[in-house]
Amino acid sequence: MTSPTTAPALPAPAAGSDDLDLLAAIEQRVLWLATAMIDHANRRPNASGLKVGGHQASSASMVSIMTALWFTRLRPEDRVSVKPHASPALHAVNHLLGDLDASYLTRLREFGGLQSYPSRTKDPDRVDYSTGSVGIGATAPIWGAVARRYVDDRTPVPAQRRGRQYSLVGDAELDEGAVWEAVLDPGTADLGEVVWIVDLNRQSLDRVVPNIAVSRLQRMFDAAGWQVLTVKYGGRLQRLFERPDGVLLEQRIDTMSNPEYQRLLRCGAEEIRERLPGGGASAPAIARLLAGVEDAELVAAVRDLGGHDLAALLDAFDRIDDTRPSVLFAYTVKGYGLASAGHPQNHSNLLSPEQLADLAARTGADPDDPWAAFAPGTPEAALCAAAAARLARPSAGTVAPPPVPADLGWSPQGRTSTQQALGRTLLDLTRSAPAVAERVVTVAPDVASSTNLGGWLNKAGTWSSTEKRNWFADDRETILHWTERPTGQHIELGIAEVNLVGLLGELGATWSRWGHPLFPIGVVYDPFVGRALEPWSFGMYAGGQSILVGTPSGVTLGFEGGAHQSITTPSIGLEQPGCVAFEPAFAVEVEWALLDGLSRLGRPDGSSTYLRLSTRGVDQGLADLPADPAARERRRRQVLAGGYRLRTAPGADVAIVAMGAMVTEALAAADRLAASGVPADVLVVTSADRLLRAHRARSGLDVAETWILDHLFDRPQGLVTVLDGHPHTLAFLAAENGGRGIRTLGVSGFGQSGDLPELYAVHGIDADAIVRAGLDLAEQGRRGGPDGTR
Structure with missing residues (x-):
């Protein structure tokens, strides 16, 4: 990540009441509400008998920290990511602030009620960051800070409105590698608005952690340029x-x-x-x-311990240095204030009815009215009301993203790859649709040049909060220029795919967070999509909309070898919710798919896109792109719907269904089959994802248009499916061929270095393999029988 300049020091948070007695009373009510919510969830009628779960002890260890923060120091411009297992404490706080009706407190982990873990998109109250996947919620505010700064540079906002980005982190989350990838990114050290508060209860799910080595963790943060604060003893x-x-x-x-x-x-x-x-x-x-x-x-x-001493916590909050990121280690007791405090197996433990009654007595709660807030007119109610007024946020508003053109009119010639087409399309956007191009922000983990973003990068520049001198601008042998400026539109991170998709998700959420829609496009080597899969998926769950480009892909990488050859990514695209997956065969299809993806970003009903691209140069004349405008539009609609008929042979009983880079082999095999007296159609699948949705929609299992299936499979034919990926990706098409048989060709083993003819042959996806499969199906059809009945 290009290091942003240190932001101006933020003004000190507007302190709320520091009346410790009042805060302690609120702390006790938060503890009661969080504990009672979990108890109620586990004791209400449960038809399935499944464990409901919840974390009374994990919530209890955070109660003091959250009370001190929300009711005295938090500001409306601040954002907070709350550790997953403390979601009941967050809902209890929101209830006392008047942001959550009491009726929801009886619906924790209930369908349509409060989610198991904080959810920005599914919970009814204010949740700044979705958490639940350990470590991802901790790092999200880092990427939220970068996204906020990026938006600020396009819609200037006074620095004091930027606010802090807090992460309330469980100490076990510091075991996650993703945490340290984010902490160590060079740009993180300049994000002074980032504050982590570590709930240091020294327990994991199963036991007390024997060697947590807090001093080592403190040194690691210090070495990364963070301010390190500790609240150890009360x-x-x-x-x-x-x-x-x-x-x-x-x-x-x-x-x-x-x-x-x-x-x-x-x-x-x-x-x-x-x-x-x-x-x-x-x-x-x-x-x-x-x-x-x-x-x-x-x-x-x-x-x-210090994490339960309200005065010590307030003092620590006031010592936070806003010129660099800060981490506060707050020593706590897991289950503090509960009968299970400190027990090694208290992670999912529930208080007994007798213990709950004792807690009600100690906290001043009424078991007959368990969800009551403080009575009007009491000092506690006044403090809650004052905090609510202080934290009131103006609506971010909604700004409709600019309309995205459906077609830029490019008719590619000669040989080019789908990967090269990505860079070309981005440059064409700057000329043909500048309002759209202005919203684009690209992100890459040190692979911008090798994924053909060089031209775009030179044109759009690299983002930095201040303009920096390019010392190689006058070097004639330098062709890739890193011009850093506030108007730049590319962000380069270190080699950490998890960081990339974390930032991608937050850039894709600015339309709802800040009222400023962006069109984020992340580029990563396709074999490493799997490494980024969990945070990428979680970002979509949390409302981030973006385009992820996996390139180069498949064994088509050739000499790069098996370590860089992706196999399962086509099915990842097929299976990922909230996302539409494309694998274009020709350059113009990249343009159409990219524009389709851009048109679905930055809006309430939007969704993400995954593009799987190839480095293989393909003769663009093979696309047989129609010259007539109406025919071209018809092809574009088919491409976006999932596929099209590239070649139709009279009397063909066999159809070759190819994806991406394998279209060349499919056409060659069709020619050879025709020469053998077996005419074969060639169908190009551009989105197995959309075809599967159309297939399911025919049975009422999904909502999608089904006309594309009638176009592709208008008569019973034996199918030979072939792709540079796992063969099961297209196996569902067997249901569309009238029972005439199917042969699924693809890659199901690890690859190795080699030239394409060698690699395609060993994996059985070359023209020879397609011809053999086509002849088998033709013979089967002539014999008749279960798969070839005439």
Whole structure:
């Protein structure tokens, strides 16, 4: 990512009430509501008998942090990503702020109710970021900050409106590699609006983490240029440390293993006095110190970590440095305030009815009216109302994206690849549809030049918050120019596909976040689409609309070898919700598919697109592109609907159905079959995705137009399907051929380096393999029988 210039220091957050007693009362109500919501969800009638689940302990460890943040320091321009298992705490906060009706508190994890994890698109209350896939929600605000800055450079907004981007992160999420890919991206170090708060409860799903090595994590963030803050001990413990020999107690706790400390949380005062001094030379002095502490105070002090000390948290929030990203390690107790506090297996534990009743008594809740907010006229209600007024956001509004032309009129000649056509189409947009081109932002993980974005990059420039000098501008041998400026439209990241699709999702959500639609296009080597699949899919779930281009693809990569040859990506495109997949065969089809994808971006009913492209140069004359305008439009509609008839042979009982780079082999095989007395049609599939939807729609299983199937499969024929990918991608077409038999050719094994004739032959997708399959089907048809009955 091109490093943006450090933003002006943000003004200090408008502090809410720092009345700690009032905040503590709100904290207790949030704890009760979050816990009771999960309890109710698991005890309501459940016809299937399936476990409903929920995380009372994980929510409890975040309650103090969220209370301090929302009710005193958060501003309307700030955005917060909440760790997945704390969703009940978020809904409890929103309920007290008046943003969520009490009726929803009884509908956690219910169909049409509150989602299991925070969902920006499916929850009824304010959720800034969808989370649920561990690690992805943590990094999303980084890409949200970049997207916000990019939009700011096109719609100037005063710096103070930019706001902070908070991530409330579970400490176990720091095990995710995606987290460190984002933290270490060179541009992240300049994002001063990014703040992570780590809920450091030192527990995972199954156990206490024995060697979490917080100091190592702190050093890693520091080395990446982040401000590192720590809130470790609360006031009770701090006061004990100030007593005579208190430094020995502090050293003892500091050097204690995580499991040993967690065990203390399950102890009464007498057992704490036995265990806490340990067996070292300082044990007698620590024992004398503890002897002077009352039982109740001692039990409370052991649990008094900084992440539950409201005053310590507020002080830490006020020390955040907005000139660089910040991370706050807040030591917490998983299950704080619950009977299950600190237990190694409390992750999904539910309080018993007796324990819940005890919690209601301790928090001042009424079990007969469990969802009550604070009574009007009380100081707590006044503080909640003041916080709600402070956090009120003006609507971002909606701006309709510019209309996208359906056809730029390009009629490609000679030999070119679909990958080259991508760059050509982007350049044509700048001339033919400048209003559309202005909305385009391309993103690549250090592969812009090798995926043919060079011309676009030279034309559009690289985005940076300030203009920077291009020191190679006068070098005659330099053909790719990295001109960095605020008006640039390309963002180059490091080699991390997860980062790319994370940014792509946030750029694709600016229409709904900020009222400024963008047309984001990400380019990645196709074999690495699988590496980016989870965050890419999650970005679409969260409302991000974008175009992902996988190129180059398949064993058609040739000499690049098996490590770079994708096999399963065609079926990924087929199966991915919220996305339309295309694999064009000819250059003009790339243009049409790209324009179709752009036309569906930045709108409430929009969707994403996946383009699978090839480096193989193909004679564009083979496309037999109609010259007549009406005939050309007919072909364009067929391409976007999923396919077209490229060649129709009189009396053909066999049709070769080809995708992408394999059209050349399909045509060659059709010529050879004709010479053998077996006429064969050639059908080109441009979107197996849309054909499958049309096929399902015929049975009422989907909503799609079905006319394209009538065009392609207008009579029973034996089908030979062939693609540079897994053969099952087109196997569903067997249902469209009148029971005349099908042979599915494709790649089902790992490849190796080699020339195309060698590779196509070994995988059985060359013209010879197609001819053999066609002859088999023709013979089968002449014999008649189960697959060839006449």
